[in-house]
Every structure is written in C-alpha cells, then in structure tokens.
Amino acid sequence: MNVRGIEYQHIIRRIFGEVKNYGREQIQVNCPKCQERDGLPEPDGKFNLEINTAIKKFHCWKCDEPRFYGNVSRLIRLYGSKYDYDEYISYSGVDFFNSKNNDEDIEKYIAPVRLPNEMILFSNMDINNKRHIEAYQYLINTRKISRDIIFKFRIGFCVEGKYANRIIIPSYNKFGDVNYFVGRTYLKGVKPTYLNPVVNKNLIIFNEGIINWDSTVYLVEGAFDALSFPINTIPLLGKSLNKTLSRVLKEKKPNVIIVLDPDAFKENLKLYHEIKLLYSDCPEKVRYVTLDGDNDLDEIRRLKGKREVINQIRKAKEPTDIDLIRASTIIGNNKKKWDWINIL
Ligand SMILES: [Zn+2]
Structure with missing residues (x-):
C-alpha cells in the first residue's frame, strides 16, 4: 500500500x-x-x-x-x-x-502575547527625560494612580513603536506569563483610546496570576476600574463573562461581587444571574453593586477618593424582587421583553 x-x-x-x-x-x-x-x-x-x-x-x-x-x-x-x-x-x-x-x-x-519591546517600566524610567515624565504625570495627576499601584502592577509605557504614547497595563496568568495588556493613550485626541493585542479574549482572565480564589473576587469592567479598587479584582474587559472565567468561577466558587458601570444595570443583573446559575448550591455567594450616580469606579475614586469607592462597594447586595423580575426577563438577551418591562 x-x-x-x-x-x-x-x-x-x-x-x-x-x-x-x-x-x-x-x-x-x-x-x-x-x-x-x-x-x-x-x-x-x-x-x-x-x-x-x-x-x-x-x-x-x-x-x-x-x-x-x-x-x-x-x-x-x-x-x-x-x-x-x-x-x-x-x-x-x-x-x-x-x-x-x-x-x-x-x-x-496560537501566538503568545508579548509586551511591546519598547515598553519601559515606570520603575526604570528616566526622570530627566521629558517624555517619560509626561507618561508618569498622566498616571499620577490625571488618573490619580499612586506610585505603589504603578509599581505593584508593573505598569509601563512606550514612547516609540506601535504603542508609542501609551500606558501599558500588563496582565499575568497563573504561571507568571503575560497573557494580555491594555494600551491606553496618554495624549489627548489620539485614536483609538485603547490599543490592545489581538487575542481570543475567551481564553484569558486578566491578572489571573494575582487572584486569590479563596477570597472575595470583585468583577469590574475595565483595567483602570481594577486599579481603582485593586483588591482581588478582575477587569472583565467588557460587560460579560468569558468562557474561561465562567469555568473557573464554576469550579472554585469564590464569593463574587459584580461592580459594573452605572449605565449597565441590565448587564449587571444579567451577569449576576449567569454566575448564580454556575453556583447552583451556594447562590448567596454572588452579590452585586449598583453604583450611585453616573460615575464608574475609576471616576468615583478620582473625584471623591478611595473611601467613597469602598463605601459604594460595601453596599453590595442581592437583587430585590423587582430587580429579579427585571433580570429574569432579560436572560437570553430578550430585548423586546426587556424594553417592554422597562416601560412599565
Ligand atoms: Zn492538545
């Protein structure tokens, strides 16, 4: 043959x-x-x-x-x-x-994510270099992020290359390898505001490497939100749960508090329901926060300080009956039903 x-x-x-x-x-x-x-x-x-x-x-x-x-x-x-x-x-x-x-x-x-070659860690920056100081001042003055956080999360910046003029917030997996990063411009008027690597986001848990699954896990939307409340916090990089995070939550069932932006009431409840389904025998471990006003976590911290962030998060609760009725109608993305109930 x-x-x-x-x-x-x-x-x-x-x-x-x-x-x-x-x-x-x-x-x-x-x-x-x-x-x-x-x-x-x-x-x-x-x-x-x-x-x-x-x-x-x-x-x-x-x-x-x-x-x-x-x-x-x-x-x-x-x-x-x-x-x-x-x-x-x-x-x-x-x-x-x-x-x-x-x-x-x-x-x-397939390809592993690598940090940009041109990235400079803030811990290695040159204080006599104007462009380095520009990046640093953006984080310190505009974003009001402390030095401790900058060093702890190994945040860097680029002054040249594809990610020039961007702050780089890296994410590490449980083996300590980079699995993602967020590239946020620190110059006004630059588009896109965020330039991130192309990966299948279903595969990553942002900063999985520093998450303690035995402790309460906070789910927030963006990387800067996570830096506003950097206590076992996972940025979802959006408003929904990816497959990997869903699998890990189901397996480890940590206490979870969901804190999405105030404009995301629907998604907040949807997420709450989704995770509760994963926690069939202990649904009480899932709670969520509805932030007061229009500001997200990052804005609350910048405008009102860290203490206010903590105050808001302390209000984590299980949804009221009315919340649940609203939530049940939106499971499965039934937009028509949702719009209808929302008018009542
Ligand atoms: Zn294989």
Missing part, C-alpha cells in the same frame, strides 16, 4: 520525538499545546495530537478552548525549525501556512 505523506513523517518524528503508528497515514504525537497548558516539563504521554499525513491536517482531541487543529504546515511552522519547515514544504509542495487568513488565525489563537 502506498502511504501518503510517508516522505515527511521523519520530520514530525524529529520535532516531536515519539510517534505512534509511524509509517501509517494516521499518526499520533504528544500535543505541545496540552503540555504548555498543563505546565508540564515533559510531553504528557497521551498522544492526543492526531495527524493525518495524507490530507496534511492535524487535530488535538483534548484542546478545546481554543481547539488546536489545522494544516500540518502550520504545526511544523509552530514547533519545528525553519529547516524542518523548508524541508516539509519541499515535500508537500504547497505552503498552506501563507494562505489567506492563516496569519491572523495564528495571532488570534
């Missing part, structure tokens, strides 16, 4: 070591993504990464968030050397890797 793809199987063995069913069209190796995710020093020995050398596709049975699959060229490009890749291309003839959309896919789902 003619085994399709046999001519390049040795490249796969060179990259991954042990190959199951070597010499057949359907082979298996240990998945490097699984190894990375589980933080293992060695391959996991499970051979979950399936490769069909005839159709030149691969697929890991275990990786699901995100799924890890695609063309063999991509796999080799990711884990092999340039030599491996060039040799593979000489056999396979077609460079799938460079075909449309692939680069974007890889950036979105």
